[in-house]
Amino acid sequence: MRVGLSIRQTRGEFVKRVEEISGQEILACNQCGKCSAGCPAAMAMDLLPSQVIRLVQLGLEEALTSETIWLCASCLTCLSRCPKGVDLPRIMEALRQLVLRKEGDRLELSALPADFLSEAPQLAIIAGSRKYLS
Amino acid sequence: MRYLYFPGCTLSTKAKGFAASGEASARALGIDLVELSRWNCCGATFPLATDNLLALVAPTRILLNAQKEGDHLVALCSICYHVLKRTNRLLKEEADKREKINLFIEEEYREEVQVLHLLGLLRDEIGFEALCEGGQKRLQGLRVAPYYGCLLLRPFQEIGLDDPEEPRILDDLLASLGCEVVEFSHKSECCGSYLAMNSSEVTRELSYAILRSALASGAQVVVTSCPLCQFNLDYRQGEMAAHYPGFAQIPVLYFTQLLGIALGIESDTFGLADHHVDPRPLLVSRGLQ
Ligand code: SF4
Ligand code: SF4
Ligand code: SF4
Numbered sequence: 001m002r003v004g005l006s007i008r009q010t011r012g013e014f015v016k017r018v019e020e021i022s023g024q025e026i027l028a029c030n031q032c033g034k035c036s037a038g039c040p041a042a043m044a045m046d047l048l049p050s051q052v053i054r055l056v057q058l059g060l061e062e063a064l065t066s067e068t069i070w071l072c073a074s075c076l077t078c079l080s081r082c083p084k085g086v087d088l089p090r091i092m093e094a095l096r097q098l099v100l101r102k103e104g105d106r107l108e109l110s111a112l113p114a115d116f117l118s119e120a121p122q123l124a125i126i127a128g129s130r131k132y133l134s
Numbered sequence: 135m136r137y138l139y140f141p142g143c144t145l146s147t148k149a150k151g152f153a154a155s156g157e158a159s160a161r162a163l164g165i166d167l168v169e170l171s172r173w174n175c176c177g178a179t180f181p182l183a184t185d186n187l188l189a190l191v192a193p194t195r196i197l198l199n200a201q202k203e204g205d206h207l208v209a210l211c212s213i214c215y216h217v218l219k220r221t222n223r224l225l226k227e228e229a230d231k232r233e234k235i236n237l238f239i240e241e242e243y244r245e246e247v248q249v250l251h252l253l254g255l256l257r258d259e260i261g262f263e264a265l266c267e268g269g270q271k272r273l274q275g276l277r278v279a280p281y282y283g284c285l286l287l288r289p290f291q292e293i294g295l296d297d298p299e300e301p302r303i304l305d306d307l308l309a310s311l312g313c314e315v316v317e318f319s320h321k322s323e324c325c326g327s328y329l330a331m332n333s334s335e336v337t338r339e340l341s342y343a344i345l346r347s348a349l350a351s352g353a354q355v356v357v358t359s360c361p362l363c364q365f366n367l368d369y370r371q372g373e374m375a376a377h378y379p380g381f382a383q384i385p386v387l388y389f390t391q392l393l394g395i396a397l398g399i400e401s402d403t404f405g406l407a408d409h410h411v412d413p414r415p416l417l418v419s420r421g422l423q
Contacts, residue, residue: 021183026337039172073327073329093182093183107331119369120148122143123178124328127178130178131277131332
């Protein structure tokens with residue numbers, strides 16, 4: 001696979017938006033990988049959390065099409081362990097928001113199994129709506 | 135002692151037993167939990183996008199209502215606690231955002247309310263050692279796995295209730311009730327949280343890893359303080375059993391249910407029959423029902 005990189009891209013609109021929404025400085029991450037090592041959902045992700053950050057650092061919008069951003073549970077494990085103080089859950093949120101604000105909902109509540117909906121606690125439905133609906 | 139109390143939407147509906155057992159236990163210990171006279175849902179997530187102030191309005195309104203009636207607000211649900219505590223801190227530290235939100239809601243929150251979790255209140259105001267003082271320790275020998283999950287502990291800089299890597303608060307509470315508290319590796323790993331809504335298999339795997347770790351340590355029951363953890367760990371155990379032959383199902387209780395039982399309170403209103411994995415056979419076998 002050929003990937004085009006440019007200095008301009010690394011300071012482009014995409015990186016700026018992610019930094020703005022997350023309040024994080026993307027280059028603070030030194031790619032140590034500690035976040036990925038401890039991420040409980042990493043086994044199901046197509047890209048590791050640290051790889052998602054790397055894509056953003058390089059200004060590559062592929063980060064937005066990764067399944068990883070939808071499998072991050074905002075558990076804050078990575079935040080509590082990052083040696084550089086990067087709030088990765090906020091970066092994941094910024095990426096989700098960029099997709100949701102442009103493309104709309106990721107979840108159809110009415111398509112969920114009836115038994116699940118009748119059993120699920122209110123906070124699951126509310127949190128899920130906050131995370132997956134635009 | 136009188137404390138203002140925010141039950142939140144789940145404790146008023148699907149987790150009534152959590153509320154009833156928490157309120158009754160507190161009362162037995164001399165804490166009067168007085169429900170806020172007006173409240174709304176907190177939003178169940180602390181907004182991680184820094185450019186969306188609207189999501190902070192709901193928790194700010196709750197804090198504002200609390201400010202009108204007192205200076206403390208107690209939550210039982212880990213998520214409510216997390217959202218209210220972080221919102222409170224943000225309003226205190228970011229004056230520009232606070233002003234904007236105050237303008238929007240046309241009232242003034244002066245960030246005077248202190249947000250507490252019942253666990254912290256019991257530890258810091260009553261003291262765990264006083265819980266069963268002089269009484270018989272009814273839970274003696276019950277092997278419990280204290281499961282903390284994520285939002286009760288993290289981020290430590292903002293929540294500050296207990297160490298996020300090696301938490302003790304639930305361990306210490308349960309030990310003071312006479313339980314045999316097991317050490318297990320997954321006590322603060324994530325159960326899958328809201329992934330339940332969009333990725334049921336991933337949620338099942340994450341929750342399974344926690345239960346497997348608790349079972350391997352010899353636990354007979356898992357204890358939590360969050361209705362979402364409770365649901366994720368409890369609801370899918372049938373599926374787990376079908377998926378992983380040999381998986382032994384294990385009841386998942388709220389800490390308040392065990393606390394109430396330990397204090398000898400009648401458990402009719404504790405919602406013990408509402409759980410998917412029925413805890414009653416275990417409780418009956420130990421003479422607790
Ligand atoms: S732990 Fe922090 S510094 Fe290390 S890769 Fe992850 S985000 Fe970057
Ligand atoms: S917050 Fe997201 S990326 Fe970080 S450890 Fe948890 S699931 Fe993984
Ligand atoms: S977190 Fe919860 S249960 Fe708690 S009020 Fe908010 S949505 Fe309802």
